[in-house]
């Protein structure tokens with residue numbers, strides 16, 4: 001009767017350690033799952049075109065708060081596709097996504113309303 005108890009304790013400890021490892025693994029996975037997917041589509045922001053500078057390839061837009069923390073303001077954007085300039089005119093309401101491209105805030109997606 002000398003062996004059974006130590007074996008039982010050893011088995012218990014092993015199970016306890018394994019259980020802890022499993023729990024930690026689950027916690028790690030839970031942390032990953034809690035993060036928003038990086039591939040989620042950027043929400044579109046409403047904006048009003050104030051001025052279209054076709055020659056300069058720039059559009060002045062009055063916009064609401066941006067997801068990147070920029071507050072509502074009127075500012076100048078570049079556009080990702082030069083062809084988009086033809087769809088824009090003064091007073092045009094748009095919904096857009098903007099991002100930094102080569103250091104300049106750029107309209108990377110536009111829906112005209």
Ligand SMILES: [Cu+2]
Nearest residue numbers: 070073074075
């Ligand atoms: Cu702005």
